[in-house]
Amino acid sequence: MATFRHAWFPAACAAALMGLSAASAWAEDTEPKEDFVYSELRLGFSSVRTPTIRQKKPDEDLGSISGDKYGTKFGITYLSGSAPADSLVGKVWGAQFSIASYAINVGGTDTNLTQPMIDLYYGWQYGILETQGLRGFGELLPFIGAGASHLELEDKARIGAALEAGLRAGAYLTERNWELGVTATYLLGFSKVYYTIGDDKRIYEITANSLGFGIEGGYRF
Secondary structure, three states, X not given: OHHHXXXXXXXXXXXXXXXXXXXXXXXXXXXXXXXXXXXXXXEEEXXXXXXXXXXXXXXXXXXXXXXXXXXXXXXXXXXXXXXXXXXXXXXEEEEEEEEEEEEEEEOOEEEEEEEEEEEEEXXXXXXXXXXXOOEEEEEEEEEEXXXXXXXXXXXXXXXXXXXXXXXXXXXXXXXXXXEEEEEEEEEEEEEEEEEEEOOEEEEEEEEXXXXXXXXXXXXXX
16 A cells, blocks of 8 residues: 555545535536435545554553554445535435554554444535436535554454544535545544553553545445
């Protein structure tokens, strides 16, 4: 996944996001006859910055753990929405199940941090209409979520609870059913993983404060 570490990837995603947002604003309007109620199922991939991991003992800070600059995240999202007949702005709500994976280094040993999460969305869309034509639309989705941090330490897995919240913006091209677009997500997250073998007690504090970019495709029904 080396290519996702370079600056051109988030820059290209940001440019595409702005371009598709403009397309959604300039798309030809089609007057709907009644409110459009819909559901969507999507599959997405994104490149996300590796969280900060600090290693501590009860009375001592052992410093941060190094890791790859970016990790990968796969998500399956279900959304429902309502597009009013008299407005281009509608409401969207739903949930996402995702798995993020990061390569890190603990004491000179390469290992992995995996975070399965369930996020709940409630936000807004602009530009969705019940039409067969190709058009653009945009979304703004605040979210909160919970899950776990799965950290491999000395050939054994340690698991801690994880919480996150953030804001996801997306811009898409769609016809009546299929859709494809790009996303930008700002994420705040926190979790702790406890490690104890004999008298060795450590706490791994995992903190996310990052912006990630991705692609997403799906089907509306």
